[in-house]
Every structure is written in C-alpha cells, then in structure tokens.
Amino acid sequence: MGSDILSTDVFIAGGGPAGLAAGIAIRRRGLRVLLADPARPPIDKACGEGLMPNTVASLRLLGVKLCTGDAIPFRGIRFINGAETADGAFAEGYGLGIRRTVLHNALAERAVEAGVQCLWGERVTRIAPGEVWLDSRRVRCRWIIAADGQNSQVRKWAGLDRGRPQQIRYGFRQHFCVSPWTDFVEVHWGSNCQIVVTPVRPDEVCLVATSGSPRIRLKEALVQCPEIVRRLKGESPITRDLGAITALRVLRTVHWDQIALVGDASGSVDSLTGEGLGLAFRQAEALAEAIACNHLARYQAAHRRINRFPEIMSRLLLALGNRPKLRRHTILALAKEPHSFARLLAVHTGTFSPSTVGFGNLLRLGRRLIAEPS
Numbered sequence: 001m002g003s004d005i006l007s008t009d010v011f012i013a014g015g016g017p018a019g020l021a022a023g024i025a026i027r028r029r030g031l032r033v034l035l036a037d038p039a040r041p042p043i044d045k046a047c048g049e050g051l052m053p054n055t056v057a058s059l060r061l062l063g064v065k066l067c068t069g070d071a072i073p074f075r076g077i078r079f080i081n082g083a084e085t086a087d088g089a090f091a092e093g094y095g096l097g098i099r100r101t102v103l104h105n106a107l108a109e110r111a112v113e114a115g116v117q118c119l120w121g122e123r124v125t126r127i128a129p130g131e132v133w134l135d136s137r138r139v140r141c142r143w144i145i146a147a148d149g150q151n152s153q154v155r156k157w158a159g160l161d162r163g164r165p166q167q168i169r170y171g172f173r174q175h176f177c178v179s180p181w182t183d184f185v186e187v188h189w190g191s192n193c194q195i196v197v198t199p200v201r202p203d204e205v206c207l208v209a210t211s212g213s214p215r216i217r218l219k220e221a222l223v224q225c226p227e228i229v230r231r232l233k234g235e236s237p238i239t240r241d242l243g244a245i246t247a248l249r250v251l252r253t254v255h256w257d258q259i260a261l262v263g264d265a266s267g268s269v270d271s272l273t274g275e276g277l278g279l280a281f282r283q284a285e286a287l288a289e290a291i292a293c294n295h296l297a298r299y300q301a302a303h304r305r306i307n308r309f310p311e312i313m314s315r316l317l318l319a320l321g322n323r324p325k326l327r328r329h330t331i332l333a334l335a336k337e338p339h340s341f342a343r344l345l346a347v348h349t350g351t352f353s354p355s356t357v358g359f360g361n362l363l364r365l366g367r368r369l370i371a372e373p374s
C-alpha cells in the first residue's frame, strides 16, 4: 500500500447513483467530500431505467441537468396480465425513461461541478472510525458513508447488516431498437416472472425480466409475454444480457457512530416498485441535512419515513407476482377504477400522503391479503 494519506470531512464508499447524490447534497452544505469507486463512469447496471415523477423532481433538486434526447417522458404505469390491462396515469408531472449510463454520466458530471473529489478505480478495502483504506492510499475523515450497493461490504464491517429476512429476486436487462409503442411504462405479468418495458430513446426500449429464479432470463420470460414479442417485430437485442439481484431488504439501523448507509446499502425495495433510485436520492438529501446538523439520529427517522410506503408497495407487488388469482382480481379492479390506480400511484410517488386519500383501509386490506396463505 502506498503512503499517500488524504483528508476530508466526508468519505463516500461507492460512486453509484446514491453515492454521487449524497456527495452533491453534502457539498451543497459546504463540507469537503471525497468519494471512491473501483469502477469508472459511466457505470452500467441492470435496471428498468424508469424514473418516477418524484425521482425526476429529486434530480432537479440535485441540479442534475439532462439534455434533450437523453430521456423519454412517460405518463403512467400500465399493468398487463394476459387479456387484462389497467392504466394508471400520474396525477402530477411525468416519469423519465433514461439509459442507466446516461443517468450515471449526468450525476458524475454534476458531482464534479459541485466539488466532489472522485477517486475512480479505487476500492475501499477496510474501515475504522475516522479512517478508510483504499487500494493504494488512506483517507482520514470525520464521517464515512456506505453507498456500495446491495451487498455492501462497508455495512458488514460497520456491523449494520442486521434486519428482517430479505426477499431476493433476479433481474435481467436488454435494449431493443424499436420505437416505443406507448407513453406508459408497461409491467407484463407472466405466470412466474414479470417484464417491465420502458421507453428510453425515440427508437429504443429497455426490457427487464424479474423472477425468483436466476435461470429465467429475458429470453425465457418473453415466452410468457407474446404481446411483447409481437411488438419487438423480430428485432434482436442491441445490448448484452446484464443481470442483478433485486431484494426487499429492511435493516434495523442505518447508522452507527459516524458511519451512515445510503441507497441500496441502506436496504432496498423490489425493482417492480421503480423506486430504488428515488429512494437513494431522497435519502441522500436527508443524510446531508443530518450530517450538516451533526445529528445522524435524524437520518434514521427520515430514512424510515422515506422507505415506509415503497416497502409496503414492494410487499403488495410481490404478492401479486406470487398469487395469480389476487393478481387477476386486482388488475381487473384497477382497470374498472383508473382513478383508484392513479391515486395509488400518487401515494406511491409521494404526490399524496396515504391519509389524505383515505388509503388506510386499502393498506390494511393489502397487508391482510399478503398475510393470508395462498
């Protein structure tokens, strides 16, 4: 190991969306930030590449600028289950479909502009209070933030790995050169998998297959969704098959001493919610605020608040995936009442709070359904 010793106020392990957002938010409060990641921008990852309206708003707050043509707006979510279809339009704003690499580039550029010092190609190998070891140097810091993703090593070193048993699934992503056929993000439900279709460019769609088995890749999942096969008109994928784990993981605590977790490292929701990036951005703001006030306990409370509804939605969506009858009834009910679907989305994306739209009963019903044996 080299003898190079750096010094900063805040050190961030991981330069994915969560680490970069935290870096930008903390710089805006005037602290020095140093971030390290073994990869280099633009970092790709299997992702549905859909940003919900509240996630788009968070990006704006972070000062991230997207150029025309970088992203495609969408106006809601469509569920398709065989012959049943239900459309939920966003009450306010619009979502954005955006290639993961384009989003990462925009965040990385904004981080540099905000004054975050980024050490790309450097892995965190060890931590101690106020000290971090990288591949080739050491960093002294006041705060350590773990933004190193789903399998966070920093979280394990900090002893913050405890939580409820997680529900793991597998996602596989590919792009197709086909003009988007709708301005909705489509969720197609198969018997044991789902495919999410997101428009990401004027001539390109992103497809992600998710299921409980690592053997069900996009090719296998498409057999269950003939409607998508018809839309793809025989086009071959233009990107390779990229996989990742998606998990509903709820941790007991997200900070200890001067160490805090953010993004997937701090727990995650199933990818079907389309909320992973939005949670990371909102947590990043809350964490920056707590660090600026020297009061990490505030972050714990804010984190619980930010994650609560998306965690409930995760459980509901996983229940729909596992229970065909419940799925059919729910999608038929949502199709009959598009306003209910719209209001559910509005709660999901934070436009309305559950109490203002009287969703308490629906949530209780949802919880009861999930608790019932199939």
Ligand SMILES: Cc1cc2nc3c(=O)[nH]c(=O)nc-3n(C[C@H](O)[C@H](O)[C@H](O)COP(=O)(O)OP(=O)(O)OC[C@H]3O[C@@H](n4cnc5c(N)ncnc54)[C@H](O)[C@@H]3O)c2cc1C
Pocket (backbone or CB within 6 Å): 013, 014, 015, 016, 017, 018, 019, 036, 037, 038, 039, 043, 045, 046, 047, 048, 049, 050, 051, 052, 055, 122, 123, 124, 125, 147, 148, 149, 150, 153, 170, 171, 172, 208, 210, 244, 245, 246, 262, 263, 264, 265, 268, 271, 274, 275, 276, 277, 278, 280
């Ligand atoms: C299949 C799938 C589909 C999804 N679809 C959507 C969607 O449509 N919309 C949405 O909002 N969310 C979606 N998500 C969720 C979203 O991708 C994640 O929530 C998001 O990537 C979390 O960002 P992050 O920065 O916390 O983690 P990551 O993106 O995983 O970044 C972690 C970073 O940490 C770095 N790292 C790892 N180890 C170390 C180390 N030792 N030292 C330093 N750095 C390290 C890695 O190189 C990486 O760059 C999806 C997820 C999956 C799996």
